[in-house]
Amino acid sequence: MVQEKTTDRDNALFEAGIKLGALYHQFTGSPVNLDTASSLEQAIQESISVQPYVEEISVKIDRNLLKSKLNNEFGYSELQGPMLKVNITVGYGSSKVRVGMEYDPKLNYPLMKILEIEEINV
Amino acid sequence: MVQEKTTDRDNALFEAGIKLGALYHQFTGSPVNLDTASSLEQAIQESISVQPYVEEISVKIDRNLLKSKLNNEFGYSELQGPMLKVNITVGYGSSKVRVGMEYDPKLNYPLMKILEIEEINV
Amino acid sequence: MVQEKTTDRDNALFEAGIKLGALYHQFTGSPVNLDTASSLEQAIQESISVQPYVEEISVKIDRNLLKSKLNNEFGYSELQGPMLKVNITVGYGSSKVRVGMEYDPKLNYPLMKILEIEEINV
Amino acid sequence: MVQEKTTDRDNALFEAGIKLGALYHQFTGSPVNLDTASSLEQAIQESISVQPYVEEISVKIDRNLLKSKLNNEFGYSELQGPMLKVNITVGYGSSKVRVGMEYDPKLNYPLMKILEIEEINV
Incomplete structure (x- = not known):
């Protein structure tokens, strides 16, 4: 086993993971319907954007999946x-790293993954 | 001990309590700063408004208290x-019942309370 | 419309609602599998029991439903x-009031309801 | 700028960040006092341990800090x-990576950081 020094790249990926884990566990469970999905998207984006090292963030709630979950007595769902x-x-x-989260139907799991890693040559 | 039948008033108060407990434990912890407080207020209002029996809701984040909590390295706080x-x-x-939550400095506690109960004579 | 004075019964129901709303939105989303369900039940019970006016609490996680949700790639679920x-x-x-929460298959909804209200004659 | 391929090390750090972000935003806010802190520690440990790629986890709640926060009317606090x-x-x-979270008094911030990175030579 070889112990390694921590690089900017390591920290960028670690920080990116923190943001996705935080977003997921802070905001899933929020009551939502088709009328309120966009204010929730907006608030999640802005909330996570204030955390350290975040340069860009986009959050979309799948309206079709949401619609399919409105079939209870009370016509609303929770953010899942x-x-x-x-x-x-x-x-x-x-x-600079770009990470994402998206439902993967084959895994039946909302998969978080690393999408892109860039090293800025200085 | 006397067992009692459940009235509309009982249910109104029970439901009102549910909403405050839900709001508090869903959204406290959300990263926030002075620029993002209003989108968070908006999203909380709209989110809780979709729950059953909610007729009106207003959510305000105390900007002075928030400002006083921005003194960490990274210039943001969490919704407390x-x-x-x-x-x-x-x-x-x-x-119809009106309930509220507001920090009570004497108790050092964000106190939830019943503000008004109205029975509609039919 | 007639404005009413707040009674102990009103407050008991309001407080009971707060506890259920809090429990739900604090702990749903927690990662869980069949091995860890009992420590989560225990922690939820103890956590909510420290809130004001709680006299008794019992929390059960439906193992059959949990088992049916373990069919993703990674063999765990979230508390739903x-x-x-x-x-x-x-x-x-x-x-003294007793309230409960339980999934109602007809409503397709985890329904919270008032189960019992007792007035202690003094 | 140079685009990079994703390595095991990248993924280990990304996954480690996810776990810390998840833990923090799932469980902070939980009602807690000195009697219930240990069941909450246990449940948090077990809950996060079921997530993918977690090999070991230890969670401690600072009893002195908790004690200092019990000065409200109702004798309990929230996990902060x-x-x-x-x-x-x-x-x-x-x-294999080891990450941690601990309050940093100089930053006035619960800092998450990378503690150790090991590459297994095969």
Whole structure:
């Protein structure tokens, strides 16, 4: 085993993971319907954007999936992981990473993944 | 001990309590700063408004208290209970109740309380 | 319309609602599998029991429903509202109320309801 | 700018960040006092341990800080970020990372950081 020094790239990926985990567990469970989905998207975006190292964030709630969950007595649902499509760009020193979350039907799981890693040559 | 039948008034108060408990534990912890407080207020209002029996809701985040919590390295805070001032009106059958939540400095506690109970004579 | 004075019974029901709303929105979303369900039940019970006016609380996670949700790639689920069966007894002055939450398949909804109201004759 | 391929190390750090963000935003806000802190620690540990790639986890709630927050009318507090001391080991392919969270008094912030990165030579 070799112990390694921490790089900007390591920190960028670690920070990007923190943001996705935070977003998911802070906001899933929020009551939502088709009329209120856009204010919730907006608030989630702005909320997570104030955390350290976030450069860009986009949050979309899948309206079709939401619609399919409104079939209870009271006509609303909760924000569920599979409804979320999220993209976040994190910058840390010389490293910039883009990560995302999106429901993966094959895994039956709202999968978070690394989409892009860029090293800025200085 | 006497067992009692459940009235509209009972249900209105029970439902009003549910909304305040839900709001508090869903949204406290959300990252927030002075620029994003209003989108968070808006989203909380709209989110809780879709729950059953909610007739009116107003959510305010105390900007002065928020400002006083921005003194960390990264210039943002989390939504904390004492920052919230909430008013909710719930209607259930012949009963309408108004409840609220507001920080009580004497108790050092974000106190939820019943503000008004009205019975509609039919 | 007639404005009413707030009674112990009103407050007991309001407080009972707060506890159910809090429990639901604090703990749903927690990662859970069959091995960890009992520590989560225990923690939820103890956590909500420290809130004001709670006299008794029982929290059960439906193992069959949980098992049916473990079919993703990673073999765990999140605590979802329909998995929860909760009973809470709240005492406030001369009033004691028992409330509960349980999935109602007809409504397709984790329904919270008032189960019992007792007035202690003094 | 140079686009990079994703390595096991990248994924290990990303996954480790997800766990810390999830833990923080799922469980802060939970009502807690000195009697219930240990069941909450236990449940948090077990809950996060079921998530993918977690090899070890330890969660401690700072009893002194908790005690200092019990000075409200009702003798309990909520789990707050600065009370948490967490260590998580994540393994992903040939990479193993240890990350942690602990209140940093100089930053006045519950800082999450990378503690150790190991590459297993195969």
